[in-house]
Amino acid sequence: MAELAxxxxxxxxxxxxxxxxxxxxxxxxxxxxxxxxxxxxxxLQIGMAIFAPLITFHDPVKQDINASExxxxxxxxxxxxxxxxxxxxxxxxxxxxxxxxxxxxAVTLGLxxxxxxxxxxxxxxKLDGIIMRIVDLLFSFPGILLAxxxxxxxxxxxxxxxxxxxxxxxxxCARIVRGSVLSIKExxxxxxxxxxxxxxxxxxxxxxxxxxxxxxxxxxxxxxATAILSTASLSYLGLGAQPPTPEWGAMISQGQAxxxxxxxxxxxxGIAIMLTVFAFNVVGDGLxxxxxxxxxx
Amino acid sequence: xxxxxxxxxxxxxxxxxxxLELEGIxxxxxxxxxxxxxxxxxxxxxxxxSLKLFEGESLGVVGExxxxxxTLGKAVLGLEELTEGKIVFQxxxxxxxxxxxxxxxxxxMQMIFQDPFASLNPxxxxxxxxxxxxxxxxxxxxxxxxxxxxDLLVEVGLKEEHFYKYPHEFSGGQRQRxxxxxxxxxxxxxxxxxxxxxxxxxxxxxxxxxLLKTLQEKYQLSYLFISHDLGVVRYFCDRVxxxxxxxxxxxxxxxxxxxxxxxxxxQALLSAIPRPSVNAKRKRVRLQGDLPNPANPPSGCPxxxxxxxxxxxxSSEKPAxxxxxxxxxxxxxxxxxxxx
Numbered sequence: 001m002a003e004l005a006x007x008x009x010x011x012x013x014x015x016x017x018x019x020x021x022x023x024x025x026x027x028x029x030x031x032x033x034x035x036x037x038x039x040x041x042x043x044l045q046i047g048m049a050i051f052a053p054l055i056t057f058h059d060p061v062k063q064d065i066n067a068s069e070x071x072x073x074x075x076x077x078x079x080x081x082x083x084x085x086x087x088x089x090x091x092x093x094x095x096x097x098x099x100x101x102x103x104x105x106a107v108t109l110g111l112x113x114x115x116x117x118x119x120x121x122x123x124x125x126k127l128d129g130i131i132m133r134i135v136d137l138l139f140s141f142p143g144i145l146l147a148x149x150x151x152x153x154x155x156x157x158x159x160x161x162x163x164x165x166x167x168x169x170x171x172x173c174a175r176i177v178r179g180s181v182l183s184i185k186e187x188x189x190x191x192x193x194x195x196x197x198x199x200x201x202x203x204x205x206x207x208x209x210x211x212x213x214x215x216x217x218x219x220x221x222x223x224x225a226t227a228i229l230s231t232a233s234l235s236y237l238g239l240g241a242q243p244p245t246p247e248w249g250a251m252i253s254q255g256q257a258x259x260x261x262x263x264x265x266x267x268x269x270g271i272a273i274m275l276t277v278f279a280f281n282v283v284g285d286g287l288x289x290x291x292x293x294x295x296x297x
Numbered sequence: 298x299x300x301x302x303x304x305x306x307x308x309x310x311x312x313x314x315x316x317l318e319l320e321g322i323x324x325x326x327x328x329x330x331x332x333x334x335x336x337x338x339x340x341x342x343x344x345x346x347s348l349k350l351f352e353g354e355s356l357g358v359v360g361e362x363x364x365x366x367x368t369l370g371k372a373v374l375g376l377e378e379l380t381e382g383k384i385v386f387q388x389x390x391x392x393x394x395x396x397x398x399x400x401x402x403x404x405x406m407q408m409i410f411q412d413p414f415a416s417l418n419p420x421x422x423x424x425x426x427x428x429x430x431x432x433x434x435x436x437x438x439x440x441x442x443x444x445x446x447x448d449l450l451v452e453v454g455l456k457e458e459h460f461y462k463y464p465h466e467f468s469g470g471q472r473q474r475x476x477x478x479x480x481x482x483x484x485x486x487x488x489x490x491x492x493x494x495x496x497x498x499x500x501x502x503x504x505x506x507x508l509l510k511t512l513q514e515k516y517q518l519s520y521l522f523i524s525h526d527l528g529v530v531r532y533f534c535d536r537v538x539x540x541x542x543x544x545x546x547x548x549x550x551x552x553x554x555x556x557x558x559x560x561x562x563x564q565a566l567l568s569a570i571p572r573p574s575v576n577a578k579r580k581r582v583r584l585q586g587d588l589p590n591p592a593n594p595p596s597g598c599p600x601x602x603x604x605x606x607x608x609x610x611x612s613s614e615k616p617a618x619x620x621x622x623x624x625x626x627x628x629x630x631x632x633x634x635x636x637x
Contacts, residue, residue, distance in 0.1 A: 187415060188410050188411075188412055188415035188416040189415060189416050189417055189418045189419075191371075191376060191410070191416070192408070192410055192416045192417075192476075192479070193418075194376055195374050195376055195403075195407065195408045196403065196407070196430055196433065196479070197396075197399070197400050197403035197404075197433060197434065198429075198433060199396075199433075202433070206421075206429075207418050207421075210418075210420045210421075211418070211419065211420055
């Protein structure tokens with residue numbers, strides 16, 4: 001009988017790993033130097049966005065024809081001014097607000113849509129085929145093209161940019177969630193809830209979703225980077241933020257006419273975009289490694 | 298495992314009441330293949346099982362891995378859709394009821410799962426997991442639920458302070474107690490124990506079995522006790538059902554089945570129980586070969602490919618389910634014949 005009383009070693013390891021998942025994950029994340037650098041950049045940016053009025057001394061949209069195209073490190077304008085005399089530092093700081101907010105809205109909407117679709121597809125076998133074919137259809141469009149199409153329908157504005165980007169995030173998110181749901185719904189605790197007479201909704205949202213959270217978090221972080229980059233791209237193309245809104249992509253677009261006389265008008269917003277995207281990507285990578293190095297994203 | 302066969306007479310005295318009746322239960326899993334996912338055959342997990350379970354009794358179900366004992370348990374509970382057959386519980390046919398109508402019976406039938414860790418949501422505090430059972434089935438206030446959960450925890454030998462702990466903070470035995478608490482929370486009359494103690498080590502097994510016994514006496518529970526451990530079944534159950542390849546092979550009281558097994562498969566199973574005595578002389582019945590593929594079961598008696606006493610008749614004719622002695626059924630053409 002002794003050999004039948006199975007106590008598999010694998011189970012023991014799993015227990016240790018379960019111990020305070022959040023703390024363990026954070027500790028592992030903080031060991032990753034690149035991820036820490038990314039975290040610092042993100043925190044600085046959030047601070048910039050929140051305290052924008054306190055750390056700038058000029059209205060980002062106020063023109064001053066007497067102080068146009070000032071170079072970097074000028075008096076009163078340490079990052080210079082653009083061709084209308086608007087302060088570049090103020091515009092960068094307020095631009096952080098726009099990038100983060102649009103990114104956040106886009107990712108949130110995409111997550112909600114993707115999670116619902118993914119859950120339905122993963123949980124109900126009958127819906128799976130239909131939902132996954134719709135997802136495939138969305139996948140078959142190149143991202144920017146799909147976003148442009150949606151904006152062409154909805155009109156140009158930052159809100160529509162957020163919606164376009166969120167729609168483009170849905171299929172990837174749906175795939176990831178569906179994968180997790182497929183594995184989690186076979187777990188015994190889901191079976192146990194069914195045997196207790198739990199409704200499908202209760203099982204999906206109370207028992208499957210919390211256990212599928214890890215890949216969703218990683219996806220959200222990485223998708224933030226893409227969303228911010230796409231917002232800038234669309235604004236650069238003139239489909240997103242309209243002048244005089246201080247959006248980074250729009251700033252590059254307006255500054256490129258003065259590439260030779262005032263290169264800082266394109267270089268500085270370029271650096272801002274690059275740093276942000278880099279930061280979200282390395283934090284996402286770090287999170288994935290910290291949560292589960294074998295995760296499939 | 299030297300366990301005497303005391304007790305087990307309590308039910309025989311007065312006419313017992315039938316709690317659950319299974320009639321010709323079949324569960325086939327379709328095998329799909331090809332581009333169009335067309336059905337190409339069936340895995341016959343449970344083939345034509347009929348039995349009666351009486352109030353307050355423990356019925357053991359034994360057999361090797363893959364013989365369909367767990368599927369049978371899940372099918373009774375409605376976790377697996379039946380291919381064919383009738384489940385009569387408390388005089389009501391329940392196999393075709395919709396979820397809402399079934400909720401009434403859900404309270405009466407519960408299940409204890411094999412792996413006590415896997416059967417608890419790792420991200421839910423166990424107090425909340427138990428409260429959820431009441432949320433789903435009663436209108437209790439938050440305070441009442443909390444009190445009911447704490448009573449339950451004490452009932453299964455845990456403590457009040459365990460309320461806010463997560464499943465990983467418990468030992469295997471404690472987790473199985475939580476599983477038991479969840480199963481008895483709604484005061485059921487019938488509990489399926491699907492290998493409920495197999496994942497625990499021997500000393501803890503004994504404690505959990507004792508707890509199950511205590512609860513049975515207190516609440517008049519009936520158990521369908523699925524196990525591959527004959528020692529545990531012999532100690533715990535009143536009657537035993539032996540299954541092979543989805544078919545019922547033999548059914549009888551523990552005393553009958555262990556002392557004079559009728560079916561050669563039962564005899565082989567019993568001869569595999571280790572005996573603690575050095576001098577014990579016994580004949581070991583060794584079965585040849587593996588379990589046949591349940592998608593393509595042998596013709597005639599499903600056991601004839603491995604049976605030591607199989608004759609020509611066995612490969613062509615399926616043996617009937619016959620009551621050879623009172624309350625002792627078997628499906629074999631040569632039931633009771635000793636193995637040479």
